[in-house]
Amino acid sequence: MTTSVAAPADKTASGFGRFSFSLRDAGTLIGLVVIVAVFATLVPGFLSERNLINILQQSSINACLALGMTLVIISGGIDLSVGPTAAVSAVITATLLLAGTPIPLAILAGLCIGVLCGFINGVLVAYVGLQPFIVTLGTLSTYRALALIYTGGNPVLGIPPGFRQIFNGALFGIPTPILIVAIVAVAAWVLLTKTPIGEYLMAVGGNEEAAYVAGVPIARTKITAYVISGGLAALASLILIGRLGAAEPILGNLWELDAIAAAAIGGASLMGGKGSIVGTILGAIILGTMRNGLTLMNVQAFYQLLATGLIILVAMMIDRATRGRG
C-alpha cells in the first residue's frame, strides 16, 4: 500500500444506471446470434420478417414469466407455482368475461388473482420462514387444484372477441403480446437497475445476513419479488387465453421450467444475487428460436425436447467455463 491519497475523480461511478450491457449479456447475445445463423443456413425463409416476429410472439409468454422468475431468483428464491397461478387467473378471468364483466375489470381481477397468489408465496417464504422451493412446490399443487375445482376440470370456452383483440391483436403491425412484454421488460429493467427495491433484491440474494445488518427490509423485498412473479404469471395467462379463446384449468403445465431455463441462460444464478433482465429476455428468445427453427425443419417433438435440454446444459457449461473473466 502506498501513501498516495489521490482520488482520480474522472474514474468514478461510470456505470451507475447507464444502459449496462454486461459481458455476460453479450455472451448470451452471441449465443442467440449463432443459433439464428445456424437456422438461417438450414431453413429457407427463417430470416423472413414474418418468421422473426413469429419467434418473438412465441417467446412472449415464456419471457413474461421469466422476467418475474428472474426477480425471484435474484432475491435468492424460486417460484415453481407460476403455471398454476396462471391457470387460476385464466379460469377466473374467463368466467368473469363470460358473465359479462367489463373487459378492463376482468383483466384487473385476473391480475389481482396472480398478485394474491404471489403474495401468499411471499408471506410463506418471508414471514413463515419456509424454503422457497418447498413453498412454491406446495402452492403449485394447491393453485392447480383450485383451478380444477373451480371449473370442475372443464375448459371455459367462448371468450369474447373484444378481449381477444387486446391480447391477440396487433399495433403498427406488431403483435400486442410482443409490445406488452417489451413494456414489462423495460419496467423490470428499470426496477432492477434504478430503484432501491432492485438494489435490495440484489443485496438480499447476494448476502441476506449483511443486508439485514445494513437495515434492508428483507421480508418486504422478498414479498415484492413473488408478487411481481405472480402478477406476471397472470398477465402471461391473459395473453394465452386471448390467443386460444378458451381457458383450460390445466394450462401452464411445466411453464416454470421454461421460465427458470430462460433466466438461467440469461445469467441468473440460482444461488441468488445475480441476474439480468436483458439476459433473461435473450434467454427466452433463444428457447423460442430453437423451437421455431426445429419445427420448421420438421424435427420430431421428442428431438426438439432433446435439443432444448442440451442447449440449457451447454449454456450453463459455457457460463461456468467463462465465469470470473467478466
Next chain:
Amino acid sequence: MSTVARLRFQGITKAFPGVKALSDVSFDVQPGEIHGLLGENGAGKSTLLRILSGVFKPTSGSVLVDEKPVAFKKPMDARSAGIAMIHQELQQVPHLTVAQNMFLGHSVTKAGGLLVARREQERRAAEALAMLDPGIDPGAPISTLKVAQRQIVEIGRALLDKARIIAMDEPTSSLTPSEFERLAEVIARLAASGVSIVYVSHKMDEVFRICQRASIMRDGRLIDVVDLSKVSHTDVITMMVGRELLQDAHVSHATSTVKLQARNLTSPKIRDVSFSVCKGEVVGIAGLVGSGRTELLRLMAGVDRLSGGSLEIDGKPVTLANPRDAIAAGIGLVPEERKRDGIVPGRSVALNMALASLPAFSRSGFISKGRLKTTANDLLTRVNLRPFLLDRPIRLFSGGNQQKAIIARWLAARSDILLFDEPTRGIDVGAKSEIYHLIEALAAEGRSIVVVSSELPEVIRLSDRVLVMRDGQIAAELPREGLSESAIVAHAIPGVTETAPAA
C-alpha cells in the same frame, strides 16, 4: 523426565507473505506430559498447531517425533504418525452416531468392502470410550450428547487412531466447571497411559491445575518454557502480554454529554449490562472470546432482540426491533464477520456504501446516480479507499478496504453512534493504523464510538475508557489513567483476579 522427547519443535519458523507468524520456536514435550501452550490471540499458537497437524509446512526448522524428524505433506500424514488434533469447534456430523463419527473416513467394512460393519464399529468404539466415559452409547446420534461428551468422543477417536500425541485447542471454552473436572480426569488418565498432550487454553487456573510445564508465546516467538510449580499466574500473564504498549498517540475527544445510555441490558448471553457512552468518546470493550462482547454490540445494533433492559439516546428511550430501527436512531454496526454480515460481495463498493441509506440517494423512487456518485466520491475519498474504483465489486477489494467501505456506509447513513466489532481483524498492518486514525477522527467530530477487540494493544490505543466483560457481565470499568494490558487481563480471565497486580 526421560531424555527422549516424544515431540520436539526445533527452530520452527513460518513466514506468510508479509508476515512472520513464527520465528525460531523450539521446545519439547515428554512422553506422558501435559504441556500447556499459552499466548494471546495472534501469538502464533494456532499456526504452530497447524504445523504439528500437517496443515502448514514450516518455512524452516523441523518437527521431531521420538527424536526422528517428520515431514507431513497433508493432515492425513500427521494422523498416521500418531498425532491427533482436537479443535475448539468440533468437527462432527451431528446426525451420525457416536461410532459413525469416530470411524468417519475409514469405516470398518465387511462383505468385501461393500457394507459398513456397524456392530464391529460400535464394539470398538465402546472399547475406546470405556476408559474415558463408559456412559456414552456408541449407537446414539452425536447430536444427543453434551459438548463435554462430544469432546470425549473426539479423544476416543484419537485413541482409535493410536495417537500418542494429542493437541487440544481450547477444549474447555464451552464447558461448565464440573464438565471441566471430568475432562481433566480423562486427560490425566490419558497422560498416565503415556500419551503426550499439548494443551492450549486461555484459562490460567486450568493450565496451572492440569499441566506440568507450559510454553509461553508472544508475537510468534517462544518467550519461555516454565515449570508451572515454580511460577505464579502473574508471572505467566506478564510473559504473555509484556510488550511495549501502543498508547503513544492516544488523544481523547470525549465530552461529558451522554449520548447513549444502556440500562440493565439482558439477553440469553448478556446479563444486566449498564453503561454509557458520551459524545466524542471511544469506549473499548475487552474480554475473552465468548464473554458476550459481540452479543452486546448486536443487541445495541438491533440485530438481536433485548429480553430486558432499555437504551436511551440523547436521553430519550429507543426501542430497537430490527437493524432498521437502530439505523434510524443513528446507530451503525461494523461487524466482525465482514464476509458474512458486512458486504454484498458481487455489488459495487459504492452500492455497498449506500446500502443502509438508499432512500436518501433516491429521487421519486429512483436511485439518483448523481447523488450516489457525489457521496461515494466524498466519503470513499475520506476513508481513503484504494484502489479508488467505485464501480468495482467489493469482493475484489482487500479486507481493509472493505472495512473502509463499511465505515463509509455509516457515514452515508449519518450514524453518530458507531459500534466496531474487531475493527482490524484480518486486516494488514498498514490499513490497521488507517482504521485507527479514522476511528479517532470520527470521535473528534463528536461521534460516540464503541470498540470491541481481542487485541489489547488496540483497545488501549483507542479507548478513553475500557469495559472488561466476563461471562456476559461487565466485570470492570477501567479509566484511561493507568490502563494496562495486565489490568485488563486480570479482570477478563476468571481465577486470576486475586493474584494480578492492581493497575
